[in-house]
Amino acid sequence: PIQVKGPGGVGFLTGVSSISSCEDNVIVLRNDNTIWAWGDNTYGQLGFTTPTNSKVPVQIVIPYETTIPTGSLTIKESPYTNTPTVELIPIATDSIGSVAQMCFKNETGAYSAWESYSTSKIWTFSNGDGNKTVYAKYRDQAGNVSAEVSTTVTLDTTPPAVPTPGMIEPDDIGRKITYNWGTVTDPNAPDGTNGSGTSGYRVRYRINDGVWSEAIEIEDGLFWTTDILTAKEQIVIQIQSVDALGNTSAWS
Numbered sequence: 001p002i003q004v005k006g007p008g009g010v011g012f013l014t015g016v017s018s019i020s021s022c023e024d025n026v027i028v029l030r031n032d033n034t035i036w037a038w039g040d041n042t043y044g045q046l047g048f049t050t051p052t053n054s055k056v057p058v059q060i061v062i063p064y065e066t067t068i069p070t071g072s073l074t075i076k077e078s079p080y081t082n083t084p085t086v087e088l089i090p091i092a093t094d095s096i097g098s099v100a101q102m103c104f105k106n107e108t109g110a111y112s113a114w115e116s117y118s119t120s121k122i123w124t125f126s127n128g129d130g131n132k133t134v135y136a137k138y139r140d141q142a143g144n145v146s147a148e149v150s151t152t153v154t155l156d157t158t159p160p161a162v163p164t165p166g167m168i169e170p171d172d173i174g175r176k177i178t179y180n181w182g183t184v185t186d187p188n189a190p191d192g193t194n195g196s197g198t199s200g201y202r203v204r205y206r207i208n209d210g211v212w213s214e215a216i217e218i219e220d221g222l223f224w225t226t227d228i229l230t231a232k233e234q235i236v237i238q239i240q241s242v243d244a245l246g247n248t249s250a251w252s
Helices: none
Strands: 016-021 025-030 035-039 054-060 070-075 085-093 099-105 121-124 130-140 149-155 165-170 177-181 198-207 216-218 223-226 235-243
Touching: 070 130, 070 149, 085 099, 085 130, 099 121, 165 235, 177 235
Parallel strands: none
Antiparallel strands: 016 025, 025 035, 035 054, 070 085, 085 121, 099 130, 130 149, 165 177, 177 223, 198 216, 198 235
16 A cells, blocks of 8 residues: 655645545545545546646535525516416526525415426415415525515406496487496405406497497596487497406496
8 A cells, every 4th residue: 555645745644534436536534524635637526626637635625605595576467467376577696606496485374395496487376356475485506595585466356346327318319329327446355455446448239139239448438429320229238347457347
């Protein structure tokens, strides 16, 4: 056996508690928990900062990273949605390494399993209309976990109220008519959260017990005027309200 030179070729290597070797290189663990290696390093297999071969032991320094990732969370459909399944937009960075994983939870219950980091995640809320908060955490390659981040959106699947029908007002010759109705509101969710708001109305009609027309969008005002009638025709008109998310009331 040949005694191994010490670091820098000075003296001899002592205090070795464990050793591992292959054909062209050797790695040892010393009693002070430092790691040393020598031999072929063509491909960086010894862990040196450069692919340089060494005939004497060189200490391998393993970076120790404790900086936690930082991040944010938003919902693509914010601030209102009429579907409980949404797209989350997780954004996280790590000052030293890279963000490796992420996990999520609703207001109640446990976090989901860790999964590979991505800037998009399809997520389903808990049941019921109202404010929905989603929480997220991020983990880097060293296992450091970020602080909890969250975002809130209002789930609104409740249709607005049915409009109260008004009067059909004919003109002097009875062919041009104006149909009007009362203002409606978008009801609150059971938890008191405001709805997304009424955005307009739809009108449909039928003449002489015929088929209903296509819905006519009314975005401004509380009336609809038409001159489609001819002599001795009868018209039936219905109205429904529409909220900002497209939820519609029943026909009046």
